[in-house]
Amino acid sequence: MSHRREPWYITILDRIRSSRRIKVFLLVFLPFIYLIIFFFAPFIIALMYSLGMFKQVVYEFVFQPQISLEYYYRLFQYPGVLVAIQRSFYYAILTTVGTFLLSYPVAYYLGVKLPDKYQEMVVLVLFTPFWVNFLLRIYGMRFIFHELGFLNMILTTLGIVNDPIKILGTDTAVILVMIYTYVILMILPIYGVLEKLDKELLEAAATLGASPVKTFLKVTLPLSVPGILAGSLLVFIPAVGEFVIPELVGGANTVTLGTVIYNFFLRVKGTMGWGLGSAAGLIYIGLILVLSYLYIRLVGGEIRLG
């Protein structure tokens, strides 16, 4: 026989090739173990920790088979925590609504009205700023909201206000900056839905006698619901846990759930700080799970058109 002799590694490969199970294990599950250890396991550990299942002995943590809600109880007793959670919801809801109202016309224009040949360019223009580090963009907002800043300059020049207003350090500043930071997460899914929308549907509605307004209300808007829901989820979830923006443009009265977590972990520290922080974090995770579940139920189920 004239077969070429193969090097040893080919022989091993031949053997691996003959078993699909070995291949799937090596290719998929071996790398996935990384995520199990460094992503999923920490969630379980943090949950156990918040339930008092680890006790510190000198420098080591020892597992103790008990469940205690002490950290959760203490968390809600902690001054300002309840208010901070309420405030987080308030911010997140306003941010979600605000991003939706401000971005829907843009997503609609890009997805439905803009000719295809400009799509790519405009989307690029839209995206580029979001490639710039978000801390810097937030820092830039300080120049706008400052009492001597850009916004007050315009407001006083136009005579809308007489004296510069104080925005930095207020709820308004936090919410506006949150809207600014999260708006892209709302535009993306809505644009994605509208761009794929069969434009003949709109023409069909018109031939059936629907006015442009009717067409929008009865066809376009209902069809963009999945995008709006996805956008709302993408904005709301991180907005609840936001801590960078309140720190950078807020003040003493803009403490949020995120700030609480941050403070417990990086300022209070120690077993108590970590315990309270874990409890706060797990409440947040619980919220995320509930919202995601609701989303899947809503989008997975049938959405009525008009």
Added chain:
Amino acid sequence: MSYAVELENISKSFGEVQAVKNVSLKIRKNEFFSLLGPSGCGKTTTLRIIAGLEFPDTGRVMLNDEDVTDLPTHKRNIGMVFQTLALFPHMNVYDNIAFGLRMRKVPEREIRQRVKEMLEIVRMEGFEKRKINQLSGGQRQRVALARALIIKPAVLLLDEPLGALDLKIRQHMMVELKKIQKEVGTTFIYVTHDQTEAMVMSDRMAIMKDGVIQQIGSPHNVYMRPVNKFVALFIGDAINFIEGTYKDKGVLSTDLGDLKVPELSGYTGKSVILAIRPEKFFLENNIPSDIDNVIEGRVIFSIFRGSFVEYRVELDNGQEMVIFQPYLVAGQKIYEDGSRIKIGWYRDSAVILSH
């Protein structure tokens, strides 16, 4: 005689599905051989087994008298043109064609020479530097062919390569493929579900159904002498069936009366099907005097198809027949809808099929 490819009792299952059932085939050297059948008939699996891209559960694969059943693809000397063509998008035409030679460590100088020759054969001179996405469908076809042929394979396997082309280009490529095959003198095994492609190009073909070979033969043989109803229906544009009971001495008893049919032994008393191709009929005044069978029918409608006229005729038993009449002379009579006409045919134009 030595064969290019021999399959002996090949079977292959995918889970519950038995894709190929006990297939045996002998493909001669320098033959253009087609595997023809509807989708899911096992023709592609058979081809992939020859290529070594699938391994049979049972049976033996021989290439040029060498048992290659367990040999991986890259050690078999085969060429293959894929359904999607699978031209490498990151290489230009030259690099695509040279790929097989480079794998064989052929010196670059020789590669250059052979790619040049190959491009001449497929009539693609001057396209070396082109990117794949700059080629038309037909040009891609030629490059895929050149890439597979340049390694001088013992056999070239083609898996429905013309499927994606427009009708006109496809017709052109069929003739082109046949020419190239004659020129390079390589065994071609061509898989298709399109009977026209198989008829046009093949020296011989195998018709498959449900993983089983139904018939092997030349296009003429398969068209004229189908072995069963499936082959009769699958090959050709149309066919008419008349059911009946075989009497002795080449006579078939039907509800249209006794018909003269080919003389066969061993069929006496059996219920059989008479199959007649639509172009085998004579109508009215054109019926020769020595015709074997004449029946009557009523024209339901006619379709002018250019080189011929297609009639749908209802027989007295309510059965509908398809009849093609060559359109030879301008102003030739076309029988009107509803008119009664006589239909005649020779006994040897028809085939007897068992149920």
Added chain:
Amino acid sequence: MKITDLILKIYTVFFLAVIYLPIAILIFFSFNESRSKIVFTGFTLENYYSLISNYAVWDSFYNSIWTAIVVTVVSVFLGIMISYGVTRYEFKGKNMLDILMLIPIIIPEIVEALTLLVFLIILGIRLSPYTVIIGHIAFDISFAYIVIKARMAGYDPQFEEAARTLGANEIQTFTKVTLPILMPGIVSAALIAFLQSYDDFIKTFFTRPPGFTTLPVYIWNMASRRGFALDLNALATFIVVISIVFAYVRLKVERW
């Protein structure tokens, strides 16, 4: 309808202008000489000189780059493996795995960061640049996976079969065909993974050892003080330029 279209168009342009405004203002003030910082009084390159001579910036920049490179290499490698396995083979739990791979992207970083920190504390693992890297890889695998998988979905397995019929063995098939064809997807994934890591603040902030500063952490340290630091504006100019280059390169790669 013409009038509403026009209004929409004007609004979109205005929207884009507002999005760019903070960045434009940052760059504008980087040339400000004033000590009051918020009022523009005169042009200077002083802030740039002070940035260039700032050792802390260079140190954190260096840290950002080398950690991001390690993170990118590991997560793209693992991402290729998983996406290749998932697109090429059928196995039990594949859909489940696909969903699990998305979770690190959906979960807010602060949650990932705090759970990882607790995990590290409980196991008694000392914080180091490597704990930062471990944390980054955990979300970057998912980014790499999604980008490469999207690319593989349009990849024809017949490419590999073609290579094998032409005489290539498994290794040659992978190096000469599979890898080059998937290269745009891999480069795109590497860019995204790099950017995610290089730009990450929250996870780094939670899992870094004291004194270990990356560029985003440096920016945070400067920005979280109440005032304004104009060399941060100068830094912003550089980062904006780098970001635009990034965005442009990515676009090129996508079209490859």
